[in-house]
Amino acid sequence: MARVALVTGGQRGIGAAISEGLKAAGRTVVASYAGNDAAAAAFTERTGIPCYKFDVSDFTSCAEAVEKIEAEVGPVDILVNNAGITRDGTMKRMTREMWDSVIDTNLGSCYNMAKLVWDGMSARKFGRIVNIGSINGQAGQYGQVNYAAAKSGIHGFTKALAQEGARLSITVNAIAPGYVDTEMVRAVPADVLEKIIARIPRGRLGTAEDIARGVVFLTGDDADFITGSTLSINGGQHMY
Numbered sequence: 245m246a247r248v249a250l251v252t253g254g255q256r257g258i259g260a261a262i263s264e265g266l267k268a269a270g271r272t273v274v275a276s277y278a279g280n281d282a283a284a285a286a287f288t289e290r291t292g293i294p295c296y297k298f299d300v301s302d303f304t305s306c307a308e309a310v311e312k313i314e315a316e317v318g319p320v321d322i323l324v325n326n327a328g329i330t331r332d333g334t335m336k337r338m339t340r341e342m343w344d345s346v347i348d349t350n351l352g353s354c355y356n357m358a359k360l361v362w363d364g365m366s367a368r369k370f371g372r373i374v375n376i377g378s379i380n381g382q383a384g385q386y387g388q389v390n391y392a393a394a395k396s397g398i399h400g401f402t403k404a405l406a407q408e409g410a411r412l413s414i415t416v417n418a419i420a421p422g423y424v425d426t427e428m429v430r431a432v433p434a435d436v437l438e439k440i441i442a443r444i445p446r447g448r449l450g451t452a453e454d455i456a457r458g459v460v461f462l463t464g465d466d467a468d469f470i471t472g473s474t475l476s477i478n479g480g481q482h483m484y
Contacts, residue, residue: 247272248318248322249274249320249321249463250361252327253328254326256277256283257424259326261452265460272317274295276300277296278300294317301345301356310361320361322373323371323374325373325375327350332391333387343390351395373409375416375417376419378392379422379478382482399474402474410471410472415468418474418475419476421454422478422481423441423444424451424454450478450479455477462475
């Protein structure tokens with residue numbers, strides 16, 4: 245039976261590419277989403293991948309969703325913590341709500357989801373967890389102290405949890421994407437985008453599929469000797 249993979253934020257952008265890549269690799273994939281019912285329905289219709297709506301920042305919401313997914317689809321063997329938001333602003337303008345919402349969604353969700361699938365993975369002696377970090381968690385970024393802190397925290401979370409999972413045959417790794425050709429990045433003013441691309445040695449933005457290929461590799465059955473690692477997929481922009 246195909247392993248079940250759960251991808252948070254898995255029906256748009258990078259998350260959608262990850263979901264589709266895992267399905268193409270033979271996994272049974274489910275995706276989570278936060279609010280856009282029409283977009284989720286369209287994604288499911290196009291790909292056949294079911295979507296479950298819940299708030300990844302709320303532990304109770306996550307617990308109810310995981311229980312439902314495991315009852316309807318099967319035990320989760322692969323978890324991809326991809327869901328994330330931005331609430332950018334300099335320290336002068338950043339409110340506590342902007343800080344809390346990004347930390348809770350981007351970093352807190354990694355705890356929520358890993359906690360809920362951990363016992364099952366431990367009992368089955370198999371698990372693959374991939375946490376999606378960011379180049380801005382490695383290098384920092386002006387106006388993103390909340391986002392950079394959350395993504396940097398993901399890298400520490402990954403290394404610590406990997407040590408707990410190693411003896412249980414659960415691998416825990418991270419991917420740190422660079423600037424990827426998504427709607428959010430394409431909304432950047434053209435002159436700013438040109439400067440961003442000029443700093444990427446490969447001379448282009450990444451694609452969502454570039455990130456998805458990394459996830460497929462790290463979640464494979466034969467990737468069992470790779471754990472606690474961060475795979476930087478950024479075209480050479482930040483060599484860390």
